[in-house]
Amino acid sequence: MRKAIFVSGKRKYLFCGAQEGMKLLFAVIERVKEEGHPYEIVVIDDIQESLQLSDFLKKQKMGTYLYVALSHTELKRVEKTAEEAGLTEEETQFIGYGEELKRIFCCRCHGINEAKNFEEEILCNQCGLELSVSDHYSVYHNAVLGYVAKL
Protein backbone atom coordinates (compact mmCIF):
# COMPACT_ATOMS: atom_id res chain seq x y z
CA MET A 1 0.00 0.00 0.00
CA ARG A 2 1.19 3.52 -0.78
CA LYS A 3 2.10 5.60 2.27
CA ALA A 4 1.30 9.27 2.76
CA ILE A 5 4.48 11.35 2.70
CA PHE A 6 4.85 14.83 4.16
CA VAL A 7 5.79 17.45 1.58
CA SER A 8 7.14 20.64 3.10
CA GLY A 9 6.72 24.28 2.12
CA LYS A 10 3.06 24.38 1.16
CA ARG A 11 0.66 27.25 1.83
CA LYS A 12 -2.08 24.99 3.14
CA TYR A 13 -2.60 21.28 3.72
CA LEU A 14 -5.95 19.70 2.94
CA PHE A 15 -6.79 16.21 4.22
CA CYS A 16 -9.81 14.40 2.77
CA GLY A 17 -10.96 10.90 3.51
CA ALA A 18 -13.25 8.49 5.24
CA GLN A 19 -12.76 7.81 8.98
CA GLU A 20 -10.88 4.65 8.05
CA GLY A 21 -8.61 6.56 5.69
CA MET A 22 -7.79 9.27 8.22
CA LYS A 23 -5.82 6.69 10.16
CA LEU A 24 -3.50 6.41 7.17
CA LEU A 25 -2.97 10.19 7.14
CA PHE A 26 -2.48 10.43 10.90
CA ALA A 27 1.31 10.77 10.91
CA VAL A 28 1.29 13.53 8.28
CA ILE A 29 -1.53 15.42 10.03
CA GLU A 30 0.37 15.31 13.32
CA ARG A 31 3.48 16.68 11.65
CA VAL A 32 1.54 19.53 10.00
CA LYS A 33 0.02 20.40 13.38
CA GLU A 34 3.39 20.27 15.14
CA GLU A 35 5.04 22.53 12.61
CA GLY A 36 2.10 24.95 12.79
CA HIS A 37 1.09 24.96 9.10
CA PRO A 38 -2.45 25.95 8.04
CA TYR A 39 -4.58 22.88 7.41
CA GLU A 40 -8.14 21.66 7.01
CA ILE A 41 -9.68 18.21 7.47
CA VAL A 42 -12.70 17.08 5.46
CA VAL A 43 -14.27 13.77 6.39
CA ILE A 44 -16.10 12.09 3.54
CA ASP A 45 -18.34 9.30 4.72
CA ASP A 46 -20.95 9.10 1.98
CA ILE A 47 -21.23 9.66 -1.74
CA GLN A 48 -23.14 12.93 -1.26
CA GLU A 49 -20.16 14.42 0.55
CA SER A 50 -17.76 13.34 -2.13
CA LEU A 51 -19.95 15.00 -4.76
CA GLN A 52 -19.83 18.30 -2.87
CA LEU A 53 -16.05 18.03 -2.81
CA SER A 54 -15.82 19.34 -6.36
CA ASP A 55 -16.97 22.89 -5.48
CA PHE A 56 -14.87 22.86 -2.32
CA LEU A 57 -11.71 21.93 -4.22
CA LYS A 58 -12.33 24.51 -6.93
CA LYS A 59 -12.38 27.25 -4.25
CA GLN A 60 -8.93 26.36 -2.93
CA LYS A 61 -6.11 28.80 -3.55
CA MET A 62 -2.82 28.13 -5.33
CA GLY A 63 -0.31 26.39 -3.09
CA THR A 64 -2.83 24.09 -1.47
CA TYR A 65 -1.60 20.52 -1.11
CA LEU A 66 -4.19 17.75 -1.09
CA TYR A 67 -4.11 14.36 0.64
CA VAL A 68 -6.95 11.92 -0.04
CA ALA A 69 -7.35 8.54 1.69
CA LEU A 70 -10.31 6.42 0.58
CA SER A 71 -11.15 2.89 -0.43
CA HIS A 72 -9.79 2.13 -3.91
CA THR A 73 -13.23 2.18 -5.53
CA GLU A 74 -14.12 5.63 -4.15
CA LEU A 75 -10.62 6.96 -4.64
CA LYS A 76 -10.82 6.78 -8.44
CA ARG A 77 -13.81 9.16 -8.50
CA VAL A 78 -12.15 11.66 -6.17
CA GLU A 79 -8.93 11.54 -8.19
CA LYS A 80 -10.96 12.62 -11.20
CA THR A 81 -12.72 15.36 -9.22
CA ALA A 82 -9.36 16.72 -8.05
CA GLU A 83 -7.96 16.69 -11.56
CA GLU A 84 -11.00 18.54 -12.88
CA ALA A 85 -10.59 21.11 -10.10
CA GLY A 86 -7.13 21.84 -11.53
CA LEU A 87 -4.94 20.04 -9.01
CA THR A 88 -1.90 18.38 -10.59
CA GLU A 89 0.07 15.25 -9.76
CA GLU A 90 2.60 17.47 -7.94
CA GLU A 91 -0.04 18.89 -5.61
CA THR A 92 -1.79 15.69 -4.55
CA GLN A 93 -1.31 12.32 -2.89
CA PHE A 94 -3.95 9.62 -3.20
CA ILE A 95 -3.85 6.77 -0.72
CA GLY A 96 -6.12 3.81 -1.39
CA TYR A 97 -7.00 0.87 0.84
CA GLY A 98 -9.09 -2.28 0.69
CA GLU A 99 -9.98 -4.32 -2.36
CA GLU A 100 -9.08 -2.98 -5.76
CA LEU A 101 -9.85 -4.32 -9.19
CA LYS A 102 -6.89 -4.17 -11.51
CA ARG A 103 -6.91 -4.60 -15.26
CA ILE A 104 -4.36 -7.13 -16.54
CA PHE A 105 -3.11 -7.03 -20.15
CA CYS A 106 -2.32 -10.54 -21.41
CA CYS A 107 1.16 -10.63 -22.93
CA ARG A 108 0.12 -13.35 -25.40
CA CYS A 109 -3.32 -12.38 -26.73
CA HIS A 110 -3.57 -8.71 -25.57
CA GLY A 111 -6.87 -9.54 -23.84
CA ILE A 112 -7.82 -7.46 -20.80
CA ASN A 113 -8.61 -9.34 -17.58
CA GLU A 114 -9.80 -8.10 -14.21
CA ALA A 115 -8.18 -9.25 -11.00
CA LYS A 116 -8.20 -8.27 -7.33
CA ASN A 117 -5.15 -6.43 -6.07
CA PHE A 118 -3.87 -9.32 -3.95
CA GLU A 119 -3.98 -11.86 -6.80
CA GLU A 120 -0.48 -12.56 -8.10
CA GLU A 121 -1.37 -15.10 -10.76
CA ILE A 122 -4.48 -15.41 -12.90
CA LEU A 123 -5.66 -17.36 -15.94
CA CYS A 124 -6.27 -15.18 -19.01
CA ASN A 125 -10.01 -15.33 -19.65
CA GLN A 126 -9.42 -15.15 -23.40
CA CYS A 127 -6.49 -17.44 -24.22
CA GLY A 128 -6.18 -19.41 -20.97
CA LEU A 129 -2.50 -18.61 -20.39
CA GLU A 130 -1.33 -18.53 -16.77
CA LEU A 131 -0.32 -14.93 -16.14
CA SER A 132 1.91 -13.48 -13.47
CA VAL A 133 0.66 -9.98 -12.58
CA SER A 134 3.42 -7.36 -12.79
CA ASP A 135 3.60 -3.72 -11.70
CA HIS A 136 4.38 -2.52 -15.25
CA TYR A 137 1.51 -0.10 -15.82
CA SER A 138 0.23 1.47 -19.03
CA VAL A 139 -1.79 4.67 -18.77
CA TYR A 140 -2.93 4.17 -22.37
CA HIS A 141 -4.44 0.73 -21.64
CA ASN A 142 -5.17 1.51 -17.98
CA ALA A 143 -3.79 -1.95 -17.24
CA VAL A 144 -0.73 -3.71 -15.89
CA LEU A 145 1.15 -6.30 -17.90
CA GLY A 146 0.62 -10.00 -17.23
CA TYR A 147 3.70 -12.09 -18.03
CA VAL A 148 3.96 -15.82 -18.77
CA ALA A 149 3.81 -17.34 -15.27
CA LYS A 150 5.37 -20.72 -16.05
CA LEU A 151 7.63 -21.86 -18.86
Add this chain to the structure above:
Amino acid sequence: MKWTDNLENFPYPFKGSTYRYSNNSVPMKKPFCIEVTPDYLEEMKLKRDLLTHHPERCYQSLPHTLTGQWEIVELVMDHLAEQYPNQFSLEKKGRQWRFHNKILEEKHDFTFGDETTLPDEPLAFISKHVQEDLIFMMQRDGDLFLDAGQLCFPANWSLAFNLGMKFKSIHHPIPGFKEEGLDDRILQFLMRLEAGNPWERKNWSLMAGDRLDTSLETFDQWGKLRKQVTKKNAGELVHIRVEVQKLFRLPRTNGILFTIHTHLLSLEKLASNPEWLKQFYEILSELPPHITDYKGISLYKNEVLEYLCEQLESGKVL
Protein backbone atom coordinates in the same frame (compact mmCIF):
# COMPACT_ATOMS: atom_id res chain seq x y z
CA MET B 1 18.13 -21.12 -41.98
CA LYS B 2 20.59 -19.75 -39.44
CA TRP B 3 20.20 -16.11 -38.53
CA THR B 4 23.82 -15.73 -37.74
CA ASP B 5 26.14 -13.01 -38.89
CA ASN B 6 29.65 -13.44 -40.15
CA LEU B 7 32.35 -12.65 -37.67
CA GLU B 8 33.67 -9.75 -39.75
CA ASN B 9 30.34 -7.95 -39.88
CA PHE B 10 29.23 -8.70 -36.36
CA PRO B 11 28.78 -5.57 -34.21
CA TYR B 12 30.72 -6.88 -31.21
CA PRO B 13 29.44 -4.84 -28.25
CA PHE B 14 31.97 -5.18 -25.43
CA LYS B 15 34.71 -2.99 -24.03
CA GLY B 16 36.70 -3.66 -20.84
CA SER B 17 36.08 -6.58 -18.52
CA THR B 18 32.83 -5.56 -16.84
CA TYR B 19 29.38 -4.56 -18.05
CA ARG B 20 26.81 -2.29 -16.41
CA TYR B 21 23.80 -0.42 -17.76
CA SER B 22 24.84 2.97 -19.07
CA ASN B 23 24.06 5.50 -21.72
CA ASN B 24 26.68 4.17 -24.11
CA SER B 25 25.51 6.23 -27.09
CA VAL B 26 28.13 7.70 -29.40
CA PRO B 27 27.79 10.16 -32.30
CA MET B 28 27.44 8.30 -35.58
CA LYS B 29 30.39 8.37 -37.97
CA LYS B 30 28.29 7.51 -41.02
CA PRO B 31 24.91 9.11 -40.38
CA PHE B 32 22.64 6.52 -42.01
CA CYS B 33 19.62 5.19 -40.17
CA ILE B 34 19.62 1.82 -41.93
CA GLU B 35 22.06 -0.88 -43.02
CA VAL B 36 21.60 -3.56 -45.68
CA THR B 37 23.38 -6.80 -44.82
CA PRO B 38 23.75 -10.09 -46.76
CA ASP B 39 20.70 -11.43 -44.85
CA TYR B 40 18.45 -8.78 -46.44
CA LEU B 41 16.28 -11.08 -48.56
CA GLU B 42 15.65 -13.68 -45.86
CA GLU B 43 14.96 -11.08 -43.21
CA MET B 44 12.54 -9.14 -45.44
CA LYS B 45 10.62 -12.32 -46.14
CA LEU B 46 10.39 -13.12 -42.43
CA LYS B 47 9.42 -9.55 -41.57
CA ARG B 48 6.69 -9.38 -44.21
CA ASP B 49 5.27 -12.75 -43.12
CA LEU B 50 5.13 -11.55 -39.52
CA LEU B 51 3.49 -8.24 -40.50
CA THR B 52 0.87 -10.13 -42.53
CA HIS B 53 0.05 -12.80 -39.97
CA HIS B 54 0.56 -10.87 -36.72
CA PRO B 55 -0.26 -7.24 -37.52
CA GLU B 56 -1.20 -6.23 -33.97
CA ARG B 57 1.98 -7.62 -32.53
CA CYS B 58 4.22 -6.08 -35.20
CA TYR B 59 2.65 -2.73 -36.01
CA GLN B 60 0.96 -0.05 -33.91
CA SER B 61 0.35 3.65 -34.48
CA LEU B 62 -1.67 6.46 -32.98
CA PRO B 63 -3.58 8.70 -35.43
CA HIS B 64 -1.58 11.88 -34.68
CA THR B 65 1.66 10.32 -35.96
CA LEU B 66 1.06 10.58 -39.71
CA THR B 67 3.20 13.68 -40.31
CA GLY B 68 6.05 12.01 -38.44
CA GLN B 69 5.54 8.81 -40.38
CA TRP B 70 6.07 10.73 -43.62
CA GLU B 71 9.24 12.25 -42.22
CA ILE B 72 10.46 8.71 -41.54
CA VAL B 73 9.58 7.63 -45.10
CA GLU B 74 11.65 10.52 -46.45
CA LEU B 75 14.63 9.92 -44.17
CA VAL B 76 14.77 6.17 -44.78
CA MET B 77 14.29 6.43 -48.57
CA ASP B 78 16.92 9.18 -48.85
CA HIS B 79 19.38 7.07 -46.87
CA LEU B 80 18.69 3.88 -48.85
CA ALA B 81 19.14 5.65 -52.19
CA GLU B 82 22.21 7.56 -51.06
CA GLN B 83 24.05 4.69 -49.39
CA TYR B 84 23.02 1.85 -51.70
CA PRO B 85 22.53 3.42 -55.17
CA ASN B 86 22.81 0.03 -56.90
CA GLN B 87 20.04 -1.47 -54.81
CA PHE B 88 17.65 1.47 -54.34
CA SER B 89 16.68 4.62 -56.18
CA LEU B 90 14.41 7.54 -55.45
CA GLU B 91 13.12 10.09 -57.96
CA LYS B 92 11.32 13.17 -56.69
CA LYS B 93 9.29 15.42 -59.01
CA GLY B 94 7.63 17.80 -56.62
CA ARG B 95 5.37 15.65 -54.50
CA GLN B 96 5.36 12.84 -57.06
CA TRP B 97 7.91 10.27 -55.90
CA ARG B 98 9.11 7.02 -57.39
CA PHE B 99 10.86 4.56 -55.08
CA HIS B 100 12.59 1.58 -56.64
CA ASN B 101 13.73 -1.37 -54.53
CA LYS B 102 15.94 -3.25 -56.98
CA ILE B 103 16.67 -6.14 -54.61
CA LEU B 104 12.97 -6.99 -54.26
CA GLU B 105 12.19 -5.72 -57.78
CA GLU B 106 9.44 -3.43 -56.57
CA LYS B 107 8.57 0.03 -57.85
CA HIS B 108 6.26 2.37 -55.98
CA ASP B 109 4.83 5.61 -57.38
CA PHE B 110 3.15 7.78 -54.79
CA THR B 111 2.31 11.32 -53.81
CA PHE B 112 4.38 12.40 -50.84
CA GLY B 113 2.06 13.34 -47.96
CA ASP B 114 -0.97 11.53 -49.39
CA GLU B 115 -1.62 8.24 -47.57
CA THR B 116 -4.18 7.13 -50.14
CA THR B 117 -1.40 6.66 -52.70
CA LEU B 118 0.40 4.06 -50.53
CA PRO B 119 -0.64 0.44 -49.89
CA ASP B 120 -0.15 0.87 -46.10
CA GLU B 121 0.34 3.62 -43.53
CA PRO B 122 3.64 5.37 -44.34
CA LEU B 123 5.61 3.82 -41.45
CA ALA B 124 4.28 0.31 -42.18
CA PHE B 125 5.05 0.78 -45.85
CA ILE B 126 8.69 1.84 -45.48
CA SER B 127 9.34 -0.74 -42.77
CA LYS B 128 8.74 -3.46 -45.38
CA HIS B 129 11.92 -2.37 -47.17
CA VAL B 130 14.41 -2.34 -44.29
CA GLN B 131 15.77 -4.97 -41.91
CA GLU B 132 15.51 -2.55 -38.97
CA ASP B 133 12.56 -2.26 -36.64
CA LEU B 134 11.38 1.35 -36.63
CA ILE B 135 10.11 3.08 -33.50
CA PHE B 136 8.72 6.61 -33.51
CA MET B 137 8.82 8.60 -30.26
CA MET B 138 7.04 11.95 -30.00
CA GLN B 139 8.11 14.72 -27.66
CA ARG B 140 5.62 16.77 -25.63
CA ASP B 141 5.07 17.98 -22.06
CA GLY B 142 8.76 17.45 -21.31
CA ASP B 143 8.58 13.75 -22.11
CA LEU B 144 8.90 11.21 -24.91
CA PHE B 145 6.02 8.94 -25.90
CA LEU B 146 6.12 5.77 -27.98
CA ASP B 147 3.37 6.76 -30.40
CA ALA B 148 4.04 4.48 -33.38
CA GLY B 149 6.26 1.59 -34.31
CA GLN B 150 6.94 -1.43 -36.43
CA LEU B 151 8.52 -4.17 -34.35
CA CYS B 152 9.08 -7.68 -35.72
CA PHE B 153 12.30 -8.63 -33.90
CA PRO B 154 11.87 -7.48 -30.30
CA ALA B 155 14.07 -8.70 -27.47
CA ASN B 156 11.15 -9.90 -25.35
CA TRP B 157 8.91 -6.82 -25.19
CA SER B 158 5.49 -5.93 -26.49
CA LEU B 159 4.89 -3.00 -28.81
CA ALA B 160 1.12 -3.33 -28.33
CA PHE B 161 1.46 -2.95 -24.56
CA ASN B 162 4.02 -0.13 -24.75
CA LEU B 163 2.05 1.96 -27.27
CA GLY B 164 1.44 5.51 -26.04
CA MET B 165 3.76 5.00 -23.08
CA LYS B 166 6.18 7.54 -21.59
CA PHE B 167 9.91 6.87 -21.75
CA LYS B 168 10.37 6.12 -18.04
CA SER B 169 7.32 3.85 -17.91
CA ILE B 170 8.65 1.86 -20.85
CA HIS B 171 11.85 1.20 -18.91
CA HIS B 172 10.14 0.59 -15.56
CA PRO B 173 10.79 -3.22 -15.65
CA ILE B 174 14.60 -2.80 -15.85
CA PRO B 175 16.00 -3.47 -12.36
CA GLY B 176 18.28 -0.71 -11.07
CA PHE B 177 17.49 1.61 -13.96
CA LYS B 178 15.44 4.02 -11.90
CA GLU B 179 17.39 3.64 -8.67
CA GLU B 180 20.60 4.69 -10.41
CA GLY B 181 18.83 7.65 -12.03
CA LEU B 182 19.71 6.28 -15.46
CA ASP B 183 16.16 6.59 -16.74
CA ASP B 184 16.17 10.34 -16.13
CA ARG B 185 19.68 10.91 -17.50
CA ILE B 186 18.90 9.04 -20.71
CA LEU B 187 15.56 10.82 -21.11
CA GLN B 188 17.30 14.20 -20.74
CA PHE B 189 19.92 13.11 -23.26
CA LEU B 190 17.29 12.04 -25.79
CA MET B 191 15.28 15.21 -25.40
CA ARG B 192 18.37 17.22 -26.30
CA LEU B 193 19.03 15.21 -29.45
CA GLU B 194 19.47 17.56 -32.41
CA ALA B 195 18.46 17.13 -36.02
CA GLY B 196 21.52 16.39 -38.15
CA ASN B 197 23.49 14.89 -35.24
CA PRO B 198 22.38 11.27 -34.95
CA TRP B 199 23.69 8.94 -32.22
CA GLU B 200 23.98 5.19 -31.97
CA ARG B 201 24.52 2.54 -29.34
CA LYS B 202 24.75 -1.24 -29.06
CA ASN B 203 22.67 -3.29 -26.68
CA TRP B 204 23.20 -7.00 -26.04
CA SER B 205 21.64 -10.04 -24.45
CA LEU B 206 21.96 -13.81 -24.65
CA MET B 207 19.27 -16.12 -25.93
CA ALA B 208 18.68 -19.84 -26.22
CA GLY B 209 17.84 -20.47 -29.87
CA ASP B 210 18.26 -18.34 -32.98
CA ARG B 211 14.86 -16.70 -33.50
CA LEU B 212 14.86 -13.08 -34.53
CA ASP B 213 11.21 -12.72 -33.57
CA THR B 214 11.47 -13.14 -29.82
CA SER B 215 8.35 -11.17 -29.00
CA LEU B 216 6.84 -11.14 -25.53
CA GLU B 217 3.68 -12.49 -27.19
CA THR B 218 5.46 -15.73 -28.13
CA PHE B 219 7.67 -16.08 -25.04
CA ASP B 220 5.71 -19.15 -23.91
CA GLN B 221 7.05 -20.90 -27.05
CA TRP B 222 10.65 -19.77 -27.45
CA GLY B 223 11.43 -19.18 -23.75
CA LYS B 224 11.29 -22.95 -23.10
CA LEU B 225 14.60 -23.44 -24.91
CA ARG B 226 16.31 -21.76 -21.96
CA LYS B 227 15.74 -24.95 -20.00
CA GLN B 228 17.44 -27.11 -22.61
CA VAL B 229 20.88 -25.47 -22.52
CA THR B 230 23.73 -27.77 -21.49
CA LYS B 231 27.48 -27.33 -21.44
CA LYS B 232 27.56 -29.59 -24.48
CA ASN B 233 25.03 -27.80 -26.68
CA ALA B 234 25.62 -24.19 -25.51
CA GLY B 235 28.00 -23.36 -28.36
CA GLU B 236 25.38 -24.13 -30.98
CA LEU B 237 22.16 -23.34 -29.13
CA VAL B 238 23.01 -20.13 -27.29
CA HIS B 239 23.35 -16.92 -29.29
CA ILE B 240 24.50 -13.48 -28.42
CA ARG B 241 21.94 -10.98 -29.59
CA VAL B 242 23.15 -7.49 -30.42
CA GLU B 243 20.92 -4.58 -31.30
CA VAL B 244 22.47 -1.66 -33.16
CA GLN B 245 20.19 1.21 -32.18
CA LYS B 246 20.22 4.54 -34.01
CA LEU B 247 18.61 7.78 -32.94
CA PHE B 248 17.54 10.52 -35.35
CA ARG B 249 15.74 13.75 -34.49
CA LEU B 250 13.01 14.52 -37.03
CA PRO B 251 12.99 18.30 -37.58
CA ARG B 252 9.38 18.84 -38.65
CA THR B 253 7.53 17.06 -35.84
CA ASN B 254 10.47 17.23 -33.39
CA GLY B 255 9.95 13.50 -32.84
CA ILE B 256 12.69 10.85 -32.68
CA LEU B 257 13.18 7.92 -35.01
CA PHE B 258 14.73 4.99 -33.22
CA THR B 259 15.93 2.20 -35.54
CA ILE B 260 16.92 -1.23 -34.22
CA HIS B 261 18.98 -3.65 -36.31
CA THR B 262 19.24 -7.03 -34.61
CA HIS B 263 22.21 -9.36 -35.15
CA LEU B 264 22.65 -12.91 -33.84
CA LEU B 265 25.87 -14.87 -33.43
CA SER B 266 26.25 -18.35 -31.97
CA LEU B 267 28.56 -18.72 -28.97
CA GLU B 268 30.54 -21.18 -31.05
CA LYS B 269 31.34 -18.47 -33.58
CA LEU B 270 31.96 -15.90 -30.88
CA ALA B 271 34.38 -18.30 -29.21
CA SER B 272 36.32 -18.75 -32.43
CA ASN B 273 37.73 -15.27 -31.85
CA PRO B 274 40.13 -15.77 -28.90
CA GLU B 275 39.99 -12.17 -27.69
CA TRP B 276 36.20 -12.11 -27.72
CA LEU B 277 36.04 -15.46 -25.94
CA LYS B 278 38.29 -14.28 -23.12
CA GLN B 279 36.59 -10.93 -22.75
CA PHE B 280 33.06 -12.33 -22.86
CA TYR B 281 33.93 -15.00 -20.29
CA GLU B 282 35.23 -12.31 -17.92
CA ILE B 283 32.17 -10.11 -18.40
CA LEU B 284 29.64 -12.90 -17.96
CA SER B 285 31.42 -14.26 -14.86
CA GLU B 286 31.27 -10.85 -13.22
CA LEU B 287 27.70 -9.90 -14.24
CA PRO B 288 25.51 -9.11 -11.20
CA PRO B 289 22.25 -11.07 -10.69
CA HIS B 290 19.89 -8.15 -11.42
CA ILE B 291 21.35 -7.85 -14.93
CA THR B 292 21.47 -11.61 -15.66
CA ASP B 293 17.84 -11.86 -14.50
CA TYR B 294 16.60 -9.04 -16.69
CA LYS B 295 18.55 -10.23 -19.71
CA GLY B 296 16.99 -13.67 -19.25
CA ILE B 297 20.31 -15.47 -18.77
CA SER B 298 19.90 -16.75 -15.19
CA LEU B 299 18.45 -20.16 -16.11
CA TYR B 300 21.48 -21.17 -18.17
CA LYS B 301 24.31 -18.85 -17.14
CA ASN B 302 26.27 -21.63 -15.44
CA GLU B 303 26.08 -23.90 -18.50
CA VAL B 304 27.32 -21.07 -20.70
CA LEU B 305 30.18 -20.26 -18.33
CA GLU B 306 31.21 -23.94 -18.24
CA TYR B 307 31.15 -24.05 -22.02
CA LEU B 308 33.22 -20.86 -22.35
CA CYS B 309 35.65 -22.10 -19.70
CA GLU B 310 36.13 -25.35 -21.60
CA GLN B 311 36.81 -23.44 -24.79
CA LEU B 312 39.37 -21.29 -23.01
CA GLU B 313 41.08 -24.33 -21.53
CA SER B 314 41.03 -26.29 -24.75
CA GLY B 315 44.20 -24.43 -25.61
CA LYS B 316 42.75 -22.14 -28.21
CA VAL B 317 43.41 -19.23 -25.91
CA LEU B 318 46.30 -18.87 -23.57
